[in-house]
Amino acid sequence: MTNKKRPVNLDLGTIRLPVTSYVSILHRISGVITFFGLAVMLWLLDLSLDSEQSFNMLKDLVAHPVAKLLVWGSLAALAYHTVAGIRHLVMDFGLGEESFNSGRNSAWTAVALSLLIIAIITSWVVSW
């Protein structure tokens, strides 16, 4: 029998979270989205290489709003996940993890940088 009243260390549902927590949970969510977005990426790669006809078809195909949304979602999630991942790699080398302030600053930097990249992706996808 599992004791349902077992105490939980750091019950995340009961405390106010700092920006670093949101950057972390978004990293996980964007990772899961990217995992499914890979199907979209492979589909595009398949069409782009299969034949000259399918290559030329791509342009018309991704003009469809649903295709646009799928490609945009996959690229946006990948962009955020990559930026937040690079932040992790930088912290692995001991930079920016020495204090809560530097962690918070690098979290905001990751948010700003990924928003900028997602804005560029958005204008690119819309312009098709």
Next chain:
Amino acid sequence: MVGIASSFSQSGVINWLVQRVSALVMTAYIVFITVYLLANPNISYAQWSELNSLLSMRLFSLLTMASIASHAWIGIWCVLTDYVTERLLGPKADIIRKVLQVCMIAVILIYLVWAIDILWGF
């Protein structure tokens, strides 16, 4: 003990390292493809298929796909073992998590086979 048998490797240190090395490979691939497409905005099928038929490019793409496979295996295992738990979902959580892990591994294998078929099938 939560389903350690389904984790990518039995060693946490190896998982940690694989997660980071695969991240570097994927980042290199993203940077290369982005820069290449920015440098060739109106790329033709001939040029694109020629690039992707180079053995070095095929191996780079395959290495990236292998990185995605291991990276996703480790990452999704972490997510599932953190959230699909008895505390959060009740007594059925263990079996649900194991089913989801098997699904995750199946999807990764399908991606791998699909990618090889794309890369060597044109």
